[in-house]
Amino acid sequence: MTLMETTPQNVAPDQxxxxxxxxxxxxxxxxxxxxxxxxxxxxxxxxxxxxISLSVNRGEFVVLVGPSGCGKTxxxxxxxxxxxxxxxxxxxxxxxxxxxxxxxxxxFQDYALMPWRTVESNIRMPFxxxxxxxxxxxxxxxVRRYIELVDxxxxxxxxxxxxxGGMKQRVGIARALVSEPDILLADEPFAAIDAMTREAMQxxxxxxxxxTHQTVIFITHSIDEAITLADRVVVIxxxxxxxxxxxxxxxxxxRFDYDVKMLPEYVELRDHIWRLVKDEALQSARGEKR
Numbered sequence: 001m002t003l004m005e006t007t008p009q010n011v012a013p014d015q016x017x018x019x020x021x022x023x024x025x026x027x028x029x030x031x032x033x034x035x036x037x038x039x040x041x042x043x044x045x046x047x048x049x050x051x052i053s054l055s056v057n058r059g060e061f062v063v064l065v066g067p068s069g070c071g072k073t074x075x076x077x078x079x080x081x082x083x084x085x086x087x088x089x090x091x092x093x094x095x096x097x098x099x100x101x102x103x104x105x106x107x108f109q110d111y112a113l114m115p116w117r118t119v120e121s122n123i124r125m126p127f128x129x130x131x132x133x134x135x136x137x138x139x140x141x142x143v144r145r146y147i148e149l150v151d152x153x154x155x156x157x158x159x160x161x162x163x164x165g166g167m168k169q170r171v172g173i174a175r176a177l178v179s180e181p182d183i184l185l186a187d188e189p190f191a192a193i194d195a196m197t198r199e200a201m202q203x204x205x206x207x208x209x210x211x212t213h214q215t216v217i218f219i220t221h222s223i224d225e226a227i228t229l230a231d232r233v234v235v236i237x238x239x240x241x242x243x244x245x246x247x248x249x250x251x252x253x254x255r256f257d258y259d260v261k262m263l264p265e266y267v268e269l270r271d272h273i274w275r276l277v278k279d280e281a282l283q284s285a286r287g288e289k290r
Contacts, residue, residue: 025058026056026057026058027056027092027183027215028056028079028092029055029056029091030054030079030088030089032051032052032087033053033075033085033087033088033089033090034050034051034088035048035049035071035075035085035086036048036049036086037083047239047240048240050240050241050242051087051242052075052241052243053088054234054243054246059213059214059215060231060232061215061216061218062217062218063217063219063229064217064219064233064234065220065223065226066237066238067277067280069238070236070238070241071236071239071241072241073219075217076185076187076217076219078090080104080185081097081098081100081101082100092182092183102132103181103182104181105126105175105176105183107173107185107189108189109189109192111168111171112172113168113171115160116159117160118156119156119159119163119171120143120156122171123143123171124139126175126178126179127178127179132179142178142180149177149208150170150173150174150204151170151204152167152171164197165193165194166193166197169189170201173189177208177212177214181214183214183215184209184215186205187219189205189218190202198225199256202228203254203256205229206228206229206253206254210253224261224270227249227251227266227273228255232246232247233246233273234246234247235247235273235276238279238280244280245276247269249269251263251265251269
């Protein structure tokens, strides 16, 4: 990720958190979040995100869109507890985030499967590394249930090298879901998959989430993917990342049961988001700095 050199003191004035729809309780609240990294060799501080304030509601599907290097991955890493804020706060379920926890799970872009482990064994991993206080019988039942959910029944004993890209990502999704976390964090999970499989996996993810009711924060560079999955699209500016606009996606679900891309509302949303990200994408392509 390419980041902009600055110091944590050089931040914009505080923003108010994006309002939550009436009748829903925010499960993730970030206020004035500024996050960066120290480059010890260069003796510099690099700011990835600047003054991010956002509330995410329980059961909401929020998609982050923005150019490469704008801090999208840093944002979900901060929510997961893998990186610490320079300034501001992150709360999950009303508690300040101080590190990773079983209430949050990640789906990675590169599958991150252990090649020496079978499908079943890869999915079972969260129970080996976290004390989730779940009985062996319950673990076995959950592994079976989530293998069935992602349509991998019959492949329990297969190894990753025997699976297609889409099937590998299904294993990654099942592994993230099996511990039944409140929050699913997805960092461009379909980026490495071919276009046809990608659309199929988008449909599958919508189906999974409809059944599990997880709160989801999903990263993508694809405007089409964002609109077809999201309840809200958060557009992040060129580095250091700030919220440029939050766009509501009020399209009916399930969106893959018909050709949602033909709806006039879809075309309007796509055009609007493209106009928001176009200049940011050009800046990123040229490697410009603010």
